[in-house]
Amino acid sequence: MISNGFSNLPLGFGLGLVMDDRARQNYESLSEAEKEEIILRCKDAKSKDEVDKILNSISTPGDITGLLQEKSMG
Structure with missing residues (x-):
């Protein structure tokens, strides 16, 4: 079941989140x-x-931190 919070996503x-449980x-989290x-990056x-x-x-565990730091550096 998709949470209501997903309705405002691009x-x-x-759709990608629905297809990838991890x-x-x-x-x-x-x-x-x-x-x-x-969301803004998407x-x-x-x-x-x-x-x-x-x-x-x-x-991928750990990759999200790098993604978020990449934006704040640029």
Whole structure:
């Protein structure tokens, strides 16, 4: 079952979370600020490949930290 919080996600990102249980669980464990950062990155993505990279980062333990730090450095 999809939580109601997923209804405001970019479509490709939301579908990716539905299809990847690990990414969904990791996303749900993020703080609200981290979730907002991920959502903004997905909205700014120029291609499906960029969204897929974000999903892969969320799905892989430890990669999400690097993804979030990458944005704050740039």
